[in-house]
Amino acid sequence: MRRTLKLSLVLSVTGSLLAFDQFYIITRGGPQNGTISMVYWIYSNAFSSFRVGYAAAMSIALLALVLLVSLGQLVLLRDRDA
């Protein structure tokens, strides 16, 4: 089951890292940005404060982070006997 577990783990962890809807709808990131997510922070920078360049830079950083976390999981769950 290692491969199935690997796939669902990677998918659900990246999905959670990129969460936005729930934060936006339920708490709007409040109180005092206490429940803000990374995508929410990017969104509010780009479309509320109009710091588009900063937001785009953060998007790249987020992409790198997601890539790193996924790679970490893939390495930890690699097939030992292969």
Add this chain to the structure above:
Amino acid sequence: MIGRRGVTMLYYALCGAITVAFLFPVAWVLASSLRPGEGAAPPPGWLPSMLTLENYATLTRVGAGLWRYVGNSVAVSLGSAAAVAVIATLAGFGFSRFRFRGRQVAFIVVLAAMMVPFQTVLTPLFIVLRTVGLHNTLLGLTLVYTTFHLPLGMFLMLTAIESVPRALDEAAVIDGAGPATLLGRIVLPLVAPSIVTVVLINFIASWNEFLGALILMTDQSNFTVPVMLVTVAFGYMGTVDWGALQAGTVLTILPTLALTLAFQRYYVQGLVAGATKG
């Protein structure tokens, strides 16, 4: 010591408990949507003492009217689902049956779109769409959904078409079939369940999509249903009509539920198609 029967009973009890846990919020939303007036506001009550459809009536008076938003959502979801199905089938056929220069590279480029999360390209996407004048249009949103749902659809279609035996192709070619006949009369009927799956997955994904619609649609008359519901939730002048919100939630669940139930058989069939291929 519990016997085989005890184990079976425990198993069903566990399944029942999980089912109740998953269905409870849905049941609660349904109950509150039928509750009159302030009854739907938190703190939540339990069963409504009086049933009413007034919340659903309120919903038709929100903004440009409920049907406008449902129409937007249906147009965008159906449009992108149909586009993905057509393009994915053609692409899957091409990648499966033709060997051409740059095939590997082209395939990886398409799959790369799946590996880059949608959330990280939001800002550039908005700028690009604004530059070409497609932001705040339903066509623009449809194209965005098509682009981001295409890789998965193509992947599914490719595995499905790969599982159609080459012997069938060869037999048809001997009988004088060209590529078009091959696709239309041999491959297409055999991968129909997968096409249904692709349409269904994409329709539901586009129907539920929120972030992209929120950013790209700035005119209230262009909102899709989820975005419209959020504007209802945040209320006008600080008041929230919880009843209308719950009614809207019920209405958004209905189409996806109906579609999934109607095509469930194909859905499962299509997802596992090609899965057994070594």
